[in-house]
Amino acid sequence: GAVVSQHPSWVICKSGTSVKIECRSLDFQATTMFWYRQFPKQSLMLMATSNEGSKATYEQGVEKDKFLINHASLTLSTLTVTSAHPEDSSFYICSVGQGAGDTQYFGPGTRLTVL
Amino acid sequence: KQEVTQIPAALSVPEGENLVLNCSFTDSAIYNLQWFRQDPGKGLTSLLLIQSSQREQTSGRLNASLDKSSGRSTLYIAASQPGDSATYLCAVCRDNDMRFGAGTRLTVKP
Numbered sequence: 001g002a003v004v005s006q007h008p009s010w011v012i013c014k015s016g017t018s019v020k021i022e023c024r025s026l027d028f029q030a031t032t033m034f035w036y037r038q039f040p041k042q043s044l045m046l047m048a049t050s051n052e053g054s055k056a057t058y059e060q061g062v063e064k065d066k067f068l069i070n071h072a073s074l075t076l077s078t079l080t081v082t083s084a085h086p087e088d089s090s091f092y093i094c095s096v097g098q099g100a101g102d103t104q105y106f107g108p109g110t111r112l113t114v115l
Numbered sequence: 116k117q118e119v120t121q122i123p124a125a126l127s128v129p130e131g132e133n134l135v136l137n138c139s140f141t142d143s144a145i146y147n148l149q150w151f152r153q154d155p156g157k158g159l160t161s162l163l164l165i166q167s168s169q170r171e172q173t174s175g176r177l178n179a180s181l182d183k184s185s186g187r188s189t190l191y192i193a194a195s196q197p198g199d200s201a202t203y204l205c206a207v208c209r210d211n212d213m214r215f216g217a218g219t220r221l222t223v224k225p
Contacts, residue, residue, distance in 0.1 A: 036159065044149060044161055044206070044213070093213055095159075106215050 002028030004096055006107035013084060014115055021079045021110045023094035028105065030096035033077040035069060038091040050077055084114045117142045119207055121216035128195055129224050136190040136219045138205035143183045145207045150179050150190050153202040153218065162203075163190070195223045 003026040013019055023033060031052050038044045048064075050056035050071035058064045068080040077096075081088055093109040118141045128134055138148070147166050151159040163172045163179040165188070171180040178191040188205055202218040 034159070038208070038213075042164070044151070044159065046159060091208075091213070106213070109213050 002026070002030075002096060002105040004028075004094065004105050004107040006092075006094060006110050008110060009108065010111040010113070012113045012115065015085050016083055017114075019081045019084050019112060021081070021092055021094075021112075023077045023079070023096070023107050025075045025096045025105070028096060029074040030077075031074065032097045033071055034095045034097070035067075035077075035079050036093045036095070038093070044093065047079075081112065084112070086114045088112065089114045117145075117207060117209075117214045119205060119214045119216040121203075121205060121219050123219060124217065125220040125222075127222040127224065130195060130197060132195050132223075133191070133193050134195055134221070136192070136203050136205075136221070138188040138190070138216055140186045140188075140207045140214070142207075143186050145183065145209060147208050148179075148181055148188050149206045149208065150177075150188075151204040151206065153204060159204065192221075195221075197223050197225050199223050 005024045007022045033050050035047045036044045037047055046059050047062045048056045048058045048069055050069050052071050052074050056069040066082055071077040091109050091111050095106045120139045122137045145167055149164045150162045152162050153159050163174055165172050165181040176193040181188045200223050202220045204215055204218045206213050206215045
């Protein structure tokens with residue numbers, strides 16, 4: 001299967017800081033990428049779906065202006081948490097796929113802690 | 116290193132059957148285990164979350180069990196329907212790491 005990496009694996013920042021999380025598909029042409037987050041003791045929830053070269057589709061309740069997604073190439077998607085606040089502290093995980101009917105491969109996740 | 120295995124890789128059943136999907140993991144030091152459903156081209160849909168202190172969770176026709184000491188979880192689907200056709204994934208989570216199984220592709224035939 002594809003190898004997916006995320007960077008950083010964990011980050012601690014002050015409130016008001018913008019944080020960028022990278023998701024890289026190391027050996028797979030990822031036309032579709034998914035971003036998820038998981039709050040403590042809660043289930044993993046889909047935030048948005050992005051297709052290479054087009055705008056991301058956000059799930060209901062997810063602020064697109066706060067969580068900026070850029071899927072500029074087939075191997076890289078970034079999630080930027082703008083003006084992060086403590087309530088944004090969560091575990092963020094990405095997955096990659098080639099679109100309809102294809103298997104998804106998951107990154108190891110990024111733990112964000114906002115002080 | 117945590118390894119998660121799901122058996123079977125694929126399953127085809129007639130409508131109405133009860134079925135069991137299996138998930139095993141090698142490191143029992145987990146915080147929780149989750150079962151997800153994945154439809155083609157879609158993101159994951161969370162089905163059930165079992166905390167490490169729990170033994171099972173139920174939602175509608177779904178029941179998931181967790182035996183942490185033996186490194187096993189099962190997802191039981193009662194009275195299967197064609198709409199249940201999807202890939203089912205289990206994932207085990209620790210603090211900074213989540214590991215997924217490869218999934219079981221389920222087909223329920225009308």
